[in-house]
Amino acid sequence: MLHVVASALALAILEGRSPEETALRFAGCATGFRDTSRIASSSPAMWREIIENNRPAVLRAMEGFDRFYEEFRAVIRSGDFDRFEALFSEGKERRDSWTAYKAKAR
Secondary structure (H helix, E strand, O other): OHHHHHHHHHHHHOOOOOHHHHHHHHHHOOHHHHHHHHHHHOOHHHHHHHHHHOHHHHHHHHHHHHHHHHHHHHHHHHOOHHHHHHHHHHHHHHHHHHHHHHHHHO
């Protein structure tokens, strides 16, 4: 699922409608984009097989992503930055608990 998100991000961010727009988009991306989109450089054939064989789980994860992405869009559109911060905080807490879990599992 993350490979799909990384690929979609690369497609969306780096889509220029002219050479000038492409140059601006490329110039506007820095290390955060590089790190976030890194897995978009993985083997398309390998990920096709993985996604194809795990379609139900991938679709469930994508539905959850869609739900949270749309909620972020709605709070940004409405200017509800208290809710934005709360969502961002929840994402941080979930990731931090995952990294702690992984560190203990070693």
